[in-house]
Amino acid sequence: MTFLTKTGLAAVLVAGSVTAASAFTACQVTDTGGIDDAGFNQTAWKGVQDSMAEYGIEGRFLESQAEADYEANLNSLLGGACDVIITVGFLMGDATATSAAANPDQKYSIVDYAYDPTIPNVVGQVYATDQAAFLAGYLAAGMTETGVLGTFGGINIPPVTVFMDGFVHGANHYNSVHGTDVTVLGWNPESQEGLFTGNFDSLDDGRAFAQNLYDEGADIIMPVAGPVGLGSASLANELGTDELKIIGVDADQTQTDPDRAHVYLTSVLKRMDATVQAVIKAAMDDTFEGGLIVGTLENGGVGLAPFHSFEDAVPAELKAEIEEIKAAIIDGSLTIGG
Amino acid sequence: MMDGKDLKHVNEDMRKLLARAAFGRGDFEDLFVVPVFAVVAALVLGAVIMLATGVDLPTIGQSFVALAVGSFGSLNAVSETLTAAIPLVLAGLGLGLGFRAGLFNIGAEGQLLLGGTAAVIFTFSFPSLPFPVLMIFGLLAGALVGAAYASIAGILKATTGAHEVISTIMLNLISFRLLEYILRQPYIQREGRSDPISKSVPEAGQLPRLLDWFDPNLRLHAGVFVMLLAVVFVWWLLFRSKIGFAFRASGANPDAARYAGMRSGLVIVAAMATAGALAGLAGASQVQGVLGRASPGFSAQMGFDAIALALLGRSHPVGILFAGILFGGLEAGGRQMQVDAGVSIDLIGIIQALIIVFIAAPLLVRAIFPWGFRKETKGGKA
Amino acid sequence: MDVELRGITKRFGAVVANDNVNMVIRGGEVLGLLGENGAGKSTMMNILSGLYSPDEGEILIDGKPVSFDGPGDGIAAGIGMVHQHFMLVPVFTVAENVVLGVEPTKRLGYLDLKKARAQVDEINKKYGLHVPADALIEDLPVGIQQRVEILKVLFREADVLILDEPTAVLTPQEVEDFFSIVRSLKEAGKAIVFITHKLHEILAISDRINVLRQGRITGEGVPESLDEAKLAEMMVGRPVSFTVDKTEANPGRAMLEMTDVIMLDDADERLLDKVSLTVHSGEVVGVAGVQGNGQTELVEAITGLERVASGKIIFDGEDITHASVRERHSRGMAHIPEDRHRDGMISTFTIAENMVLNSYYEPAFARGMAIDWASVQKTAAKYCVDFDVRTPSVFLPAGNLSGGNQQKMVVARELERQTKLVIASQPTRGLDVGSIEYIHARLIEARDEGDGVLIVSSELDEIMGLADRILVMFDGRIVAEFDNTGGKADRNAVGLAMAGAHEGAAA
Structure with a gap:
C-alpha cells in the first residue's frame, strides 16, 4: 500500500515540477527575518507577486532560518528550476557571490547589496534611502511637539544606517530653515554610532527601545529594524498618537501592519518591489545585465508614503516645503549631509 | 580430590556469571522500535496539523516525499543532512556527557559561539601556517576556548554550589553580547564593514569539502570525520576510561560516588570542560567548514537543539549520532519541503518537536502502537 | 470481617x-x-x-x-x-x-x-x-x-x-x-x-x-x-544458627585511635562531642545507641566523608585526620555504609561496575587511563562466588538484586581487598536471617584475620552477638563502655545507657 501511495505521490511531484519548469520562474531566498517580516523580505516578495500577476510567471520563495541556510537554500534552487534567483539582504552578500561564481549561467539579483567590482550574472539593488529619509526627518521636525525625535536600528550596517543618516540630516535641515532646535536621539551621523537592537526579529526589543526614547522625550520615532518596529508601533498604539507616532520604513506600513495603521505618520519607502519587478522584467526580456540598480527619489525607487490618517494634521505649508525639497534633491541643488 | 571438584565447581559458576546477558527484546524495543514509531506518529500528527492549516492532501503527500528525498534521497541530500548533523552531534556529545555526569548544561550555545569565534580568529591570525596544521590548530583553539568557557560554570558549581542551569544560561547571554563586542574590534572586524562580522578563515584553515570534485555545490566537509572521531572518543571516555567511570557514577548516584572516594568537584569541572570542548569544536567545525567567518548568532540555536538531541540519543554517543543524523535529515528535508511543496519551514520545527515528545514518552508510543510491542507484565520483584 | x-x-x-x-x-x-x-x-x-x-x-x-x-x-x-x-x-x-x-x-x-x-x-x-x-x-x-x-x-x-x-x-x-x-x-x-x-x-x-x-x-x-x-x-529451609560462632578476641596493635574529635553542624552545634575511642587489630568494637545520637557522624568522621572541627584520628599509626576518602580507603579502610541504596551502590550500574566502585583506578583494574573491564568482570565474578551473591550474571544492574544480595555485594567489595580496618554501619538492616548469618560470619572472619572491626548498629542483639567490646553513644558522646568477652555484658545496663540513663546518673 505504501509503495502505491508513494509512486502515486511521486508522479504528482514529477508532474508538478514539469509544469513549474515550463513557465518563467522567479525564486526568492529570504534572510532570517522570514517572508512575512513586514519589511524588506515581504516587500521584495511583493515585487515577485506583482510580476506573477502582470507577466503570468511562476514565483516561489525559500525562508532561511539561519545563516548556514543561505548557501544551502541557494543550492536547492539550482538546476534550472529558477530563471532568476532573488536574494534579500546585505547579510546574504557573501553567499550570493559564492553561488554566482560557482554557477555563472544562473541569473541572480540581490536586494540591498552592491558588489564592487560587479559580478556579470548578479544585479545589485541598492537605494538612496537617505533621500526619502531626509524628507521624513524634515516632516518629523515640523510635526514634533516636544522638539525631540528618536530613531534606532537593527544592526549597524549601511542599509540600516543610511535611513538614520537621512533622517537626522532632514531634521537638521528643518532647524536651519526655521531656526528651531529639534534634536534626534539614537543616531550620530558623524561618529556613525547609535542605538541598535542587535537583531531583526525581537518585537520586545522594539517596544523597549521605543519606550526608552519616549521616556527621553521623543514623540516621533523611526525604527529601522524590520519587524522589530512592530513592537514600537504597539507601544504607540497603547500610548496614543498624541504621545507617540511612528515612521515606518521599507514598505508603507499602514498596508503591512493594518491593525495599527493609525500610528504611522508616514513611511520611508524603499520600493524594493519596484526594483525586483524591474529585474524580473529584464530577465524575461533577455536584457538582464550584471551591475547595479539604484533606487532614488527621481526614479521612484525611494519615496515618502501618504500621510493617511495624518493627512489633515500635517500643515499645508509643511507639505509644500517637502515637495520643494524633494524637487531640489532631484535636480541636485540640495545635497544630503552637505 | 574434594578440593579439585570444588575448584571446578567455582570455575563453572564464574563462567556462568561472565556469560553476557543476551541483547534483550526490551532493549531492542527501547532503542529502535520506539524511535521509529515516534517518527511515524510525529509525521502523522504533522500531517493532521497541515490539514488543519488548510494544506490539501496531495500537497501533504508531496511534502512528505520531498522530506524523504531531501534528507536521504540523493547525494546532495545526504551531503546536506550530514553537514547539518556535524555541529549538532558534536555539541550533543558534550551535552550527553554532561547529562551522564549529572550536569544539566544549557550553555552549549555560548560555548559553541565563543569556540567558533576563537577558531576564526586563530586561523586568520596565522595565515602563513600550512594546511592541515592551521586547520587542526583552529579546531583545537575552538575546543580550548569552549572548554575554558564551560569551566567557569563548572568551577562555580564545584566551589560555591551555584547551579549549572542558572550559570550556563547567564553565560550564554554574556557570550551573545561579548561576541558582538569582539566582532567590532578593528583587528577582528572585516575591512570595509561596519557591521559585526569577522575576517574570513583562510583556505588553509578550512575543513576541506569532500565532494566538491564531483559537484561544487556539495557542502559536506571534513568535519564529518571530526564528528565520527568524537563519537568514538566520547564512547571510550564514558565507558572505558577511569574518569568516565567517575562521571557516570557521579551522575547516577552522587552520594555513592562520594562514598566511593570520587572527588565531586574534580568530576564536575572535568565534565564541564569536556562538554565545553566538544561544543567549542562544534562551533569551530561550523565556521571552518560551512560559514567561513563569525557573525552574531551564527550558532543558529544549535546549542539548544543539541540539548534535545542529547536527550533523544539517551546521552549515548551512538544514539546521539543517530539523533543528529535524524535532525540533519529533517533540516535538509525541510528545505526540500519548502522548495517542492511550498510548505512552511515552521512545520518542520513542529514535526521535530513532536518526534522528541514521542520519544521522550515511550509509554505514549506503546499505547498508540500496542501491536508493535511485546506484552508488558505489570509489577516487579515478588 | x-x-x-x-x-x-x-x-x-x-x-x-x-x-x-x-x-x-x-x-x-x-x-x-x-x-x-x-x-x-x-x-x-x-x-x-x-x-x-x-x-x-x-x-x-x-x-x-x-x-x-x-x-x-x-x-x-x-x-x-x-x-x-x-x-x-x-x-x-x-x-x-x-x-x-x-x-x-x-x-x-x-x-x-x-x-x-x-x-x-x-x-x-x-x-x-x-x-x-x-x-x-x-x-x-x-x-x-x-x-x-x-x-x-x-x-x-x-x-x-x-x-x-x-x-x-x-x-x-x-x-x-x-x-x-x-x-x-x-x-x-x-x-x-x-x-x-x-x-x-x-x-x-x-x-x-x-x-x-x-x-x-x-x-x-x-x-x-x-x-x-x-x-x-x-x-x-535449613537449620539456622542464631549465635555468632566466634572465638575469643585476640586484640593486637591499635588500628584506629580517635582523640577528642569534635564535629559541628551548620549552626555550630556539636554533632560529635569530644569522642575518643580505640579499635585494636583483631577485635570487634560495637557502637550501640538509639538512632540519631551521633553514630552516623562518627562513621563520617572516621571514613573522611565529613570534616572534623578538631581532634585527631590515627589509622594504624598514621594521622589521617585530614586525609581524603580515597586515601583512607587505599590505606586499607573498608566501609559498609549505613544506607546501601543511597550510599553503597549505584542501582543502574552493573554488578561488575559496583564491585569496583571505589577501586576502579587501582593498577589491578586499570591500563593507563582506561579501565581493564575484562579484569574487573573476572574479579566481580570471583567476588560473587566468594560471597554468595546470587545473580545469573555480573552484567545485570545491581538494582535487580534482592536486598540481601545487594548487601552481600557491598560487603564483598569492601572485604575482598587487603583491609586493616572495617567500618560496618547497620550491616544487616532489613536483611533476612540467612543473609544476616552470612554477613556476621564474614565480619568475624575479618577480625580473625587481624582487622580491626567497628560495628555501628541500632539492633542491640546484633551488637551483643558480635562485639568484643561495646561502646554506647548518646547525644554525640560515648557515655559507656562494656567488656563483652564471651557475651558477658549486661544487656539491661547497655539498654539503659542507650536511653541516656547513664547520663542522668552522672549528672
Missing part, C-alpha cells in the same frame, strides 16, 4: 511469586506472615489490597468471592495496607494527611478541616493512638508517623489492616508501644496481618503464624507450639 485467599498463584514472566497459596484472615485476630525477602509476602499482600490481580485463585470476603481491579477496590472492601515506606506529605499536618484524597468538604469544595480534626481525634481516642492532629508530619518522630499511616487506614474504615514490616523503623521502646496499639485494634475486632522477618516479634504478637518460602506456604501454627529455631528453619 473474615477474608480467605484460595489457591492464589501469581507469576511475573517465568518467576512464580505466589504458588497456590491458601490463607485465612479473621476479625479479632493477628495473623503473622513470616518470610525472607523475596519469599512472596509483598506480592501476596498486594494481591489482597487490589494492586495486583492473581493469575489463578480467588479472594473471598465473608464467604463471598470478590474481584479487585485496582488499589481503590481493596480499600473500598475494607482492606487497608500500611506500607513499609510511609506515604505522607511532610509539610502537611496529621489531619491533612489523614483526609488526603477523601477530604470532607463543605459547599463549593471548601475543605472542612475542623470536621477532619474531629474525626481524627475520635479515632485517636478509640484506639489509644495519641497522635497530635495539628502537628506537622516533618516534626514527628518515625514511630508517630507510622501511627499516622495507621490512622489513614482506619479513617477509611478498613476492617483488615495489613502491616508491612512495621517494626523495621522502630526502636525497641517504640516496638512495645506499637504492639499495644495492635492489641487494641485486635480487641476492636479488626483483622491484622503482620508481616515481618523478625522471629521474636512474630512470636510475641501473633495469634497464628503462616510462613512463606519461595512463594509457597511452608509452615503454619500458633506461637505456643513454635519457637525461633523452628520458624527459622521453615523460613530458610
Whole structure:
C-alpha cells in the first residue's frame, strides 16, 4: 500500500515540477527575518507577486532560518528550476557571490547589496534611502511637539544606517530653515554610532527601545529594524498618537501592519518591489545585465508614503516645503549631509 | 580430590556469571522500535496539523516525499543532512556527557559561539601556517576556548554550589553580547564593514569539502570525520576510561560516588570542560567548514537543539549520532519541503518537536502502537 | 470481617511469586506472615489490597468471592495496607494527611478541616493512638508517623489492616508501644496481618503464624507450639544458627585511635562531642545507641566523608585526620555504609561496575587511563562466588538484586581487598536471617584475620552477638563502655545507657 501511495505521490511531484519548469520562474531566498517580516523580505516578495500577476510567471520563495541556510537554500534552487534567483539582504552578500561564481549561467539579483567590482550574472539593488529619509526627518521636525525625535536600528550596517543618516540630516535641515532646535536621539551621523537592537526579529526589543526614547522625550520615532518596529508601533498604539507616532520604513506600513495603521505618520519607502519587478522584467526580456540598480527619489525607487490618517494634521505649508525639497534633491541643488 | 571438584565447581559458576546477558527484546524495543514509531506518529500528527492549516492532501503527500528525498534521497541530500548533523552531534556529545555526569548544561550555545569565534580568529591570525596544521590548530583553539568557557560554570558549581542551569544560561547571554563586542574590534572586524562580522578563515584553515570534485555545490566537509572521531572518543571516555567511570557514577548516584572516594568537584569541572570542548569544536567545525567567518548568532540555536538531541540519543554517543543524523535529515528535508511543496519551514520545527515528545514518552508510543510491542507484565520483584 | 485467599498463584514472566497459596484472615485476630525477602509476602499482600490481580485463585470476603481491579477496590472492601515506606506529605499536618484524597468538604469544595480534626481525634481516642492532629508530619518522630499511616487506614474504615514490616523503623521502646496499639485494634475486632522477618516479634504478637518460602506456604501454627529455631528453619529451609560462632578476641596493635574529635553542624552545634575511642587489630568494637545520637557522624568522621572541627584520628599509626576518602580507603579502610541504596551502590550500574566502585583506578583494574573491564568482570565474578551473591550474571544492574544480595555485594567489595580496618554501619538492616548469618560470619572472619572491626548498629542483639567490646553513644558522646568477652555484658545496663540513663546518673 505504501509503495502505491508513494509512486502515486511521486508522479504528482514529477508532474508538478514539469509544469513549474515550463513557465518563467522567479525564486526568492529570504534572510532570517522570514517572508512575512513586514519589511524588506515581504516587500521584495511583493515585487515577485506583482510580476506573477502582470507577466503570468511562476514565483516561489525559500525562508532561511539561519545563516548556514543561505548557501544551502541557494543550492536547492539550482538546476534550472529558477530563471532568476532573488536574494534579500546585505547579510546574504557573501553567499550570493559564492553561488554566482560557482554557477555563472544562473541569473541572480540581490536586494540591498552592491558588489564592487560587479559580478556579470548578479544585479545589485541598492537605494538612496537617505533621500526619502531626509524628507521624513524634515516632516518629523515640523510635526514634533516636544522638539525631540528618536530613531534606532537593527544592526549597524549601511542599509540600516543610511535611513538614520537621512533622517537626522532632514531634521537638521528643518532647524536651519526655521531656526528651531529639534534634536534626534539614537543616531550620530558623524561618529556613525547609535542605538541598535542587535537583531531583526525581537518585537520586545522594539517596544523597549521605543519606550526608552519616549521616556527621553521623543514623540516621533523611526525604527529601522524590520519587524522589530512592530513592537514600537504597539507601544504607540497603547500610548496614543498624541504621545507617540511612528515612521515606518521599507514598505508603507499602514498596508503591512493594518491593525495599527493609525500610528504611522508616514513611511520611508524603499520600493524594493519596484526594483525586483524591474529585474524580473529584464530577465524575461533577455536584457538582464550584471551591475547595479539604484533606487532614488527621481526614479521612484525611494519615496515618502501618504500621510493617511495624518493627512489633515500635517500643515499645508509643511507639505509644500517637502515637495520643494524633494524637487531640489532631484535636480541636485540640495545635497544630503552637505 | 574434594578440593579439585570444588575448584571446578567455582570455575563453572564464574563462567556462568561472565556469560553476557543476551541483547534483550526490551532493549531492542527501547532503542529502535520506539524511535521509529515516534517518527511515524510525529509525521502523522504533522500531517493532521497541515490539514488543519488548510494544506490539501496531495500537497501533504508531496511534502512528505520531498522530506524523504531531501534528507536521504540523493547525494546532495545526504551531503546536506550530514553537514547539518556535524555541529549538532558534536555539541550533543558534550551535552550527553554532561547529562551522564549529572550536569544539566544549557550553555552549549555560548560555548559553541565563543569556540567558533576563537577558531576564526586563530586561523586568520596565522595565515602563513600550512594546511592541515592551521586547520587542526583552529579546531583545537575552538575546543580550548569552549572548554575554558564551560569551566567557569563548572568551577562555580564545584566551589560555591551555584547551579549549572542558572550559570550556563547567564553565560550564554554574556557570550551573545561579548561576541558582538569582539566582532567590532578593528583587528577582528572585516575591512570595509561596519557591521559585526569577522575576517574570513583562510583556505588553509578550512575543513576541506569532500565532494566538491564531483559537484561544487556539495557542502559536506571534513568535519564529518571530526564528528565520527568524537563519537568514538566520547564512547571510550564514558565507558572505558577511569574518569568516565567517575562521571557516570557521579551522575547516577552522587552520594555513592562520594562514598566511593570520587572527588565531586574534580568530576564536575572535568565534565564541564569536556562538554565545553566538544561544543567549542562544534562551533569551530561550523565556521571552518560551512560559514567561513563569525557573525552574531551564527550558532543558529544549535546549542539548544543539541540539548534535545542529547536527550533523544539517551546521552549515548551512538544514539546521539543517530539523533543528529535524524535532525540533519529533517533540516535538509525541510528545505526540500519548502522548495517542492511550498510548505512552511515552521512545520518542520513542529514535526521535530513532536518526534522528541514521542520519544521522550515511550509509554505514549506503546499505547498508540500496542501491536508493535511485546506484552508488558505489570509489577516487579515478588 | 473474615477474608480467605484460595489457591492464589501469581507469576511475573517465568518467576512464580505466589504458588497456590491458601490463607485465612479473621476479625479479632493477628495473623503473622513470616518470610525472607523475596519469599512472596509483598506480592501476596498486594494481591489482597487490589494492586495486583492473581493469575489463578480467588479472594473471598465473608464467604463471598470478590474481584479487585485496582488499589481503590481493596480499600473500598475494607482492606487497608500500611506500607513499609510511609506515604505522607511532610509539610502537611496529621489531619491533612489523614483526609488526603477523601477530604470532607463543605459547599463549593471548601475543605472542612475542623470536621477532619474531629474525626481524627475520635479515632485517636478509640484506639489509644495519641497522635497530635495539628502537628506537622516533618516534626514527628518515625514511630508517630507510622501511627499516622495507621490512622489513614482506619479513617477509611478498613476492617483488615495489613502491616508491612512495621517494626523495621522502630526502636525497641517504640516496638512495645506499637504492639499495644495492635492489641487494641485486635480487641476492636479488626483483622491484622503482620508481616515481618523478625522471629521474636512474630512470636510475641501473633495469634497464628503462616510462613512463606519461595512463594509457597511452608509452615503454619500458633506461637505456643513454635519457637525461633523452628520458624527459622521453615523460613530458610535449613537449620539456622542464631549465635555468632566466634572465638575469643585476640586484640593486637591499635588500628584506629580517635582523640577528642569534635564535629559541628551548620549552626555550630556539636554533632560529635569530644569522642575518643580505640579499635585494636583483631577485635570487634560495637557502637550501640538509639538512632540519631551521633553514630552516623562518627562513621563520617572516621571514613573522611565529613570534616572534623578538631581532634585527631590515627589509622594504624598514621594521622589521617585530614586525609581524603580515597586515601583512607587505599590505606586499607573498608566501609559498609549505613544506607546501601543511597550510599553503597549505584542501582543502574552493573554488578561488575559496583564491585569496583571505589577501586576502579587501582593498577589491578586499570591500563593507563582506561579501565581493564575484562579484569574487573573476572574479579566481580570471583567476588560473587566468594560471597554468595546470587545473580545469573555480573552484567545485570545491581538494582535487580534482592536486598540481601545487594548487601552481600557491598560487603564483598569492601572485604575482598587487603583491609586493616572495617567500618560496618547497620550491616544487616532489613536483611533476612540467612543473609544476616552470612554477613556476621564474614565480619568475624575479618577480625580473625587481624582487622580491626567497628560495628555501628541500632539492633542491640546484633551488637551483643558480635562485639568484643561495646561502646554506647548518646547525644554525640560515648557515655559507656562494656567488656563483652564471651557475651558477658549486661544487656539491661547497655539498654539503659542507650536511653541516656547513664547520663542522668552522672549528672
